[in-house]
Amino acid sequence: MGKGMLIDLTKCMGCRGCQVACKQWNNLQAVPTEFNAEFTNPPVRSAYTWTTIDFLITEVDGKTVSTFTKQQCMHCEHPACESVCIAAAIKKTKAGPVTIDYDKCIGCRYCQVACPFGVPKYQFDKATPKMQKCTMCADRIEAGMETACAATCPSGAIKFGERADLLKMARERIAKGNGKYIDHIYGEEEAGGTAVLYLSGVPLDLTKLKQGVTEEEVPNFTWKAMRQLPALLGVVGLSSLGLMAYSSRRNAVAAAEEGARSGAGAGKHPSKGGKHHD
Amino acid sequence: MTSFGEYRLTRGKGALWLLFAAAIVVSIWRLFVGLGASTSLSDTTPWGLWKAWDVIVTVPLGASGFTMAFVRYMLKDARYEQIMRRSVIWAAIMYVSMGARLAFDIGLPWRIMNPLVFWGNIHSALFEVAWCVALYLIVLLVENGPRVTERIDRPWAHKLEHAIHWVGPAFVLFGVLLSSMHQSSLGTLYMIAGKRLDALWYHPWLNYIYLLTAVAAGLSVTILIEAVSSKMYKTPFQTNLLAKLGAAVGVALGIAFVWRLASLVIEGSVGALFRSDISSYLWWVEMLIGYVMPLTILARGAWRNDRRLLTWAAVGVLYGMISLRMNVVFTGMNEAMGASGYWPSLTEWLSSIGWTAGTLVVFTFLAEKLPGVLGDRVKKV
Numbered sequence: 001m002g003k004g005m006l007i008d009l010t011k012c013m014g015c016r017g018c019q020v021a022c023k024q025w026n027n028l029q030a031v032p033t034e035f036n037a038e039f040t041n042p043p044v045r046s047a048y049t050w051t052t053i054d055f056l057i058t059e060v061d062g063k064t065v066s067t068f069t070k071q072q073c074m075h076c077e078h079p080a081c082e083s084v085c086i087a088a089a090i091k092k093t094k095a096g097p098v099t100i101d102y103d104k105c106i107g108c109r110y111c112q113v114a115c116p117f118g119v120p121k122y123q124f125d126k127a128t129p130k131m132q133k134c135t136m137c138a139d140r141i142e143a144g145m146e147t148a149c150a151a152t153c154p155s156g157a158i159k160f161g162e163r164a165d166l167l168k169m170a171r172e173r174i175a176k177g178n179g180k181y182i183d184h185i186y187g188e189e190e191a192g193g194t195a196v197l198y199l200s201g202v203p204l205d206l207t208k209l210k211q212g213v214t215e216e217e218v219p220n221f222t223w224k225a226m227r228q229l230p231a232l233l234g235v236v237g238l239s240s241l242g243l244m245a246y247s248s249r250r251n252a253v254a255a256a257e258e259g260a261r262s263g264a265g266a267g268k269h270p271s272k273g274g275k276h277h278d
Numbered sequence: 279m280t281s282f283g284e285y286r287l288t289r290g291k292g293a294l295w296l297l298f299a300a301a302i303v304v305s306i307w308r309l310f311v312g313l314g315a316s317t318s319l320s321d322t323t324p325w326g327l328w329k330a331w332d333v334i335v336t337v338p339l340g341a342s343g344f345t346m347a348f349v350r351y352m353l354k355d356a357r358y359e360q361i362m363r364r365s366v367i368w369a370a371i372m373y374v375s376m377g378a379r380l381a382f383d384i385g386l387p388w389r390i391m392n393p394l395v396f397w398g399n400i401h402s403a404l405f406e407v408a409w410c411v412a413l414y415l416i417v418l419l420v421e422n423g424p425r426v427t428e429r430i431d432r433p434w435a436h437k438l439e440h441a442i443h444w445v446g447p448a449f450v451l452f453g454v455l456l457s458s459m460h461q462s463s464l465g466t467l468y469m470i471a472g473k474r475l476d477a478l479w480y481h482p483w484l485n486y487i488y489l490l491t492a493v494a495a496g497l498s499v500t501i502l503i504e505a506v507s508s509k510m511y512k513t514p515f516q517t518n519l520l521a522k523l524g525a526a527v528g529v530a531l532g533i534a535f536v537w538r539l540a541s542l543v544i545e546g547s548v549g550a551l552f553r554s555d556i557s558s559y560l561w562w563v564e565m566l567i568g569y570v571m572p573l574t575i576l577a578r579g580a581w582r583n584d585r586r587l588l589t590w591a592a593v594g595v596l597y598g599m600i601s602l603r604m605n606v607v608f609t610g611m612n613e614a615m616g617a618s619g620y621w622p623s624l625t626e627w628l629s630s631i632g633w634t635a636g637t638l639v640v641f642t643f644l645a646e647k648l649p650g651v652l653g654d655r656v657k658k659v
Contacts, residue, residue, distance in 0.1 A: 046321065084470055086408060087392060088399035106392055107385015110404050112324035114470040118616065121321045122385065124314030129385045214472055222403050225466040225485040229406070229459055236458045240352045240451055247354035 002077075002096025003141055004163035004195035005150060006170055007070050009207060010180060011157035014053050014068035016041070018149035018158060022051045022072075025137060025148035045071065047121040047132040051149060054208035067200075069208035070149070070158065073098060073119045073134035074187060075195035076218070077163075081111035081120060083219030089131075096163065096195045097136035105131050116191050116213050136195065163195050170199055192217030280430045285646045294639035301632020304625050305382040313385065316625040322618035327626045330607040332379035332633060334464055335600050336372055337411070338488075341496025342503065343369020344414075344457035347421060349523070351450040357519055360653040364507060365500045367425065367644055367651055368637075370418040373411060375637045382629070403466035410460035417453035420445065425648040461492035468606050474614035477547035478561040479606050481538060487602070490534040495599035497523045497530075498572075498592035505589045511645065512656045521583045527595055528576030535569045557609045564605065568598015 022028070031049060033042040039055040051072035058065050075098045082090045082098060089104035090111060100120075107129060111120045123129035137147040145151070146160035159166060167188060174181045186198035190213045200207055287295075308316040319326045342365035349355060350362040381387040392398075394412055398405040420442055427439040465488025473480055481487050501520050508515035542548055551558055572591035575581045582588050608620070622630075645651045 044321075080470055083399075083401045084404065086398050086402045086404040087389075088397070088402075104392070104396070105386070106389040108404060109324035109385070110402070110467070112321065113468070113611070113615075116472075116474065118321075122313075122324065124319055124321075125312065126314075127310060127312040129312065131385075216472070218470065218472065219401060221472045222466050222470045223401060225462070225469055225483070226401065226403060226406065229463075232458055232462065233455055237451070237455055240348070240454055243352045244354065244447070244451075247352065251354055 002092075002094060002163055002195060003136070003161065004075065004096055004166050004197060005136070005147060006159040006161070006166040006197045006199065008157050008159070008173070008199045009067065009069060010199065010201040011155045012053070012068045012070060013155050013157075014039075014055065014066075015154065016053050017152045017154060018070060019049070019051055019053060021148040021152035022134070023049070025140070026050065026135070045119075045121060047123040047130070050121075050132065050134040056206065056208050058206055060206070065202065065206055067202060067207050069198075071208060072149070072196070073136070074117050074191065075134075075136050076191045077193040077195065078191075078217040078219050080114040080116060080191070080218035080221075083222065084110045084114040086110065093138065095138065095141050097138040097141060098133075098195075099135050099138050100131050100133065102130050107131070114218070116218055117210050163197070166197055170197055173199060189215040191215075282429055282647045283649045285643055291639050291642055294635040297632040298636030298639060299632075301629045301636060304629045304632070305379075308382055308625065308629075309387065316623065318620055318623045318626065320618060320620070322616040323620035324615075325607055326620060327622040327630050328379065328383040330604055331630050332383065333376055334467070334603045334607065336376040336379070336634075337407075337464060338461060338492040338495045338599055338603075339499055339596075340369040340372030340376070341457065341461060341492045342366075342499040343373075343418060343421070343496070344453050345493055345496040346500055347450045348454050351447050352454070357516075360513070361500060361504060361516070361519065363425065363651050363653070364503050364513075364645070365496075366418065366421045367648075368499065368503055368641055370415075370422050371637050371640050371644070373415055373418060375633055375640075377411065377415070379629070379633050403463045403470075406463045407460045407467075410456040410463070414453055414456045414460070417449050417456065420449045421453065425644075425650045428650050429648060457492075458489060462486060462489035464488050464492075464603075468611070471611060471614060474611070475606065476557060476610035476613065477542075477545065477550040478557060479602070479610040480545065480547070481541045482545075483537075483541075484606070487534050487538060490530045490537075491595075491599045491602060494527045494531040494534070494595050497527045498595040498599075501527075501588060501592040502596070505585075505592075507645070507652070508656075510642075511652050513652055514654070514656050515585060517583055517585050517588070520588060521579075524576050524582040524588050524591060527591070528573060528582070531569060531576070531595060531598070532573055535565075535573060557605075557612075560601070560605055560609055564598055564601035567594050568601055569594075572598070 028048045028050065031042050031046060036043050038057060040052055042049050042052065045052050051070060054069045054071050056067045056069065075096060079090065079092050079098045082092050086108055087104040087106050089101040090098060091101070092098050109122055111131065112122065120131050120133045122131055140147060150158040150160035159169065167185065170185045174183055181199050181201055182203060184200070184204065186200065186204065186209050187194040187196055192215065198209060205211060313319050317326060317328070346358065346362040346365035350358045381390045384390060393405055393408055423442045424439050427435040427442070462485040465485040468475060469484050500523060504515055504520055507513045542551070551561065572594035575587045575591040582591065
């Protein structure tokens, strides 16, 4: 099993240290930002901002509830982006991260359409653009380190480790939490399982986590059609050949009858076109 | 000795050539400024007009090629020879044009051949489409080769023509197989969205709906080519032959129609039809113009044998084909992608319109230069 992250939203205090660490480690340029009522800053994730703390301020039963949701690539166990990538540039690595090989990517942007979380972002502002997203610090993992965001998180909200261990840890926290957590580990089943897991103290609609994400492995959505292509070829091919044989026979019979009537003209080449049409 | 036809440049054709030239200029300009500066594309609308119209719609607009080659060579009906020639050369134009346009849409155009050269990912419907289209271009070259070789009175040209004649049927079969694959795989593309796609256009087997509507649209394109060609070039409009194609259109379209409605019922999405929002209106227009109107005409022998009605049915089928694909890309994915209110930029419009104008005017050029395309005329123009 690969690595993953467990993000405990109850521990996040919205300091955005992870955003800074991410930009720093990955050499991501700063982007112009603007003030907005929800304090998410920069307001959207982009090719230059791979992770954000998404603020959500809502009122529940007269009380203001403010939640912080750290968002980035979920690193699906069965990534839709990997399955649709024409150039095989996107790979789910054994270590856990889903990475993009810039040398292979042609920029078709199908991964952006396919991702159920809307993660990949493109450098639309460049003449030679790259598809960008959180790499789960694949380079750091390779060097035996944890992700930059996990390393920097001062409240311990982001835990890095083996996904299997993190799942166990999450279950324990829910069990021992005395109702502190809702009984749902986001990412355990979403999109067929993701390497990034979330615990929340409030119902998920009070967070910015994407709701209504399928629990099926997304690549199956297209593979169920693709795997039928050999059968489609068989049906179309055999019926074409059958029709061809039937039509040849029909034409031969017609030509023979014609020949019997007029005594000549049978066996003329049928496709020296232009001469014989009505 | 060669003997190509005369090309007559008229004011109308000149205007189309100019639009085509403008599109090429704009496309080259896009290479230098990037997609962001030249289009309205964004992370919430990664696929815009260029992918939707210039690729996903343009490919089935070229479906006249494999459907008519099927009629001519699988059904071995020589009466369709001239009709097939026009349909097959139109297909070649659409596919070449689509390939060129796709290159300008992808982020790094010079890598367009990379997935074919360095291999890619067999799980990707797009990879499958790329391979099939590339191979189908070879088929189209073979199918159209005789139009050129028959004009060249040289031994090598005669030999080549003879060779093509000999391998022709095998290539036609290959073309039918490739087309079945990529026309359906264009539908597979958006199946990855699952039920993120609006219930109105969600279909568990969108790939087969795309294949059926591509067949219907391909034969409808053929009917329209014949209608235009008979007006422009006084080629015979063989109503009896085209009405038979019309019947086939009716069968393919009818299956798609019933299957789409059945899927709505099975998925429990009938309520979506009465949401009274823009997307539900678009669905109703798509169904009425694209399916009900043509099916009503094509179901009656007398009506589909009426030149006018048959042409209208073909126009309806094309509307339905285009509407389905545009709605899947835009209307149906709007909410899932973040409702960004995408509207194509001037560059995108100019490019799509210009390249489309280019396909029309290149058709007139080839039809006039290669007399075998038009064949016998009712009267000289």
